Amino acid sequence: MMADWNRFYKPDEKFIAIPVGNLTKINIDDFFNTVLVEHNLKKKAFYNMCGILKQTLAYAWMPNT
16 A cells, blocks of 8 residues: 555645645546556556545544544
């Protein structure tokens, strides 16, 4: 998972600098489209890349217990 972070997310400093509460569907779509074009991802690699964001958002929106 760290390798995917370093490969796909870390180079896009503009995207990862956006606070979670300020993310929009357009930000996410633009990011995913850019990564797809730049890396020509296969299905499994795309799902792995998406999984990082899904887990991050799920963790960010967990209620405090």
